[in-house]
Amino acid sequence: MINLNRRQFLLGSLAASISLALTKPAVAATPRVVVVGGGFAGATAAKYLKLWGANNVEVILVEPNASYISPILSNLVVTGQMSLSSLTFSYTQLLSYGITHEQDSVKTIDKTGKILYLESGKQLTYDRLILAPGMELEAITGLDNNLVPHAWKAGPQTTLLQEQLSAMNAGDTFVMTIPKAPYRCPPGPYERACVVADYLARNKPGSKVIVLDANANIIVEETTFSAQFANYGITYVPNSTVTSVDSTAKSVTVDQNGTPKTYMAKVLNVIPNQTAGQIILDSGLANDSSGKWAMVNPLSYESTAAANIHVIGDSQATSQPKAGHIANSEAKVCALAVLQLLAGGQPYSQPVTNSACYSPLSSTTATWLSGVYRYNATTQTMDLQVVKSAPTPSTQYFSEMRDWAGNLFADTFK
């Protein structure tokens, strides 16, 4: 806590000196920063740009929705324990910091002219652009999300999966697939398998849960999730890559080390492989070795493919996970760096970020995983310095999970 307060103090002091630098008469017009996407990354960036830059920066948030629905805790909506409305955050409070909300989507970017073309036909110029569009789900042959939900972006998909689960009969089979890493929220799919199995054990006795994982093993908290899977009697099949889906028949075909195998389900939950947000792909910013994610300089999150464009949150390709808590952390580093750059300075040279994922494992117990990342000037990467996880799942962690999420939601949207 002492370290955090010291860091907050340092960030505050840096921000104060930037405000002063930005007010120098040499700065002709108020610089404009446009933030695209109002999720954990974008909303935080917009808020902290205004908190630290005050009237010396104009901040426009381009986001098509009037409110944000959090994927965090949404597995508890799937099991009926929480409502979607309790995870829905209006942008009203965020805008009170002096941010302008352009309720629209960015269609194309003119990187040279620094112009955004919006779906409505409107154009917006920028001095610096922060892209935070989250992730996109890859297409799968035969997959119709109106019949087979992914529920990996929260909203109607979450409700659909919840309705399908509640309509299951005792003894039915739930099949879910886990995408190849990297994907949004590493523990999330394993967490879902556990809370669904818990729900079925309590409400639909004799039902089965089958987990088909494209990865070779459980990629995080393996000991905890393996124990939970054994406890719930979940069938876990690694090295299972989805090749096609029959959405009407509710069947999925996977490749298991060269052998095709088809699984039938009453409820099928396919979570496809993922890429950076579509606007990142369309703008030629997905320049990592896979061609799916955006490489950035972790000091400022400036794209290595285009000047004056920063990428934060799920879309970025650093060693940091694709998760909401760390997206909030990246956004603060980025907001500060953007203000420093606009003031003619350089970004802070030793950024530290933090990740935390709480996973409910039943209706009353949870586990957690947390990591601290520090910039390594030699390799120019964010190195994992400390990683800790819950020793054993508990009801105390379940209650701490609600406090942690409440703090994150407030810091991002309020």
Ligand SMILES: Cc1cc2nc3c(=O)[nH]c(=O)nc-3n(C[C@H](O)[C@H](O)[C@H](O)COP(=O)(O)OP(=O)(O)OC[C@H]3O[C@@H](n4cnc5c(N)ncnc54)[C@H](O)[C@@H]3O)c2cc1C
């Ligand atoms: C079941 C589940 C559990 C999770 N649990 C945790 C957890 O415990 N801890 C944790 O840290 N993370 C967790 N996550 C992950 C977390 O939700 C995501 O990593 C996080 O939402 C990413 O934030 P983001 O801002 O990058 O993207 P998003 O939250 O997806 O926001 C992107 C925004 O950009 C907008 N947008 C996209 N394209 C455009 C465009 N062209 N123009 C304008 N706007 C656009 C979208 O409308 C959207 O509002 C969980 C996820 C799931 C699914």
